[in-house]
Amino acid sequence: MKGRAEGETRTVPGHPALTRILRQHIRDEQLKPGDLLFQGESGGILAGSVIRRAWRGARKAVLPPHVFESPTGRRVYDNRHTRLTKWLNDGIPPAQVAEWAGNSVAVLLATYARCVDGQLPDLKRRLEAAGDLPEAPGAG
Known part of the structure; x- marks a missing residue:
């Protein structure tokens, strides 16, 4: 993260339901500290284009057309x-x-x-x- 030292972390609250989903993902994938939460095909950082396509698809699936076409939540x-x-x-x-x-x-x-x-x-x-x-x- 910009402006932070290597290995520096901070605690940020998350919605309990989303936290449960993330913790289950970590267990399912047997992730260890330092592992990437979501990995690209070769195990590295997930490509921005993949994230953008997934986000666009998720928005389209759940939002009414007029909200999907608006700027609301257009970028992750x-x-x-x-x-x-x-x-x-x-x-x-x-x-x-x-x-x-x-x-x-x-x-x-x-x-x-x-x-x-x-x-x-x-x-x-x-x-x-x-x-x-x-x-x-x-x-x-």
């Missing part, structure tokens, strides 16, 4: 943007999202701050629940 990498945006919109603190994404908070917010939506009503409720402001000195 779009899933990263969707996930980071969802985490931010779900109220996960930007520092945590940045850590999971392998970005700095500054890079994360420069890219995704305008994508955060729908939190204003909750933020207003939280401000109200925080209580009244203290009396100013000398007031009253």
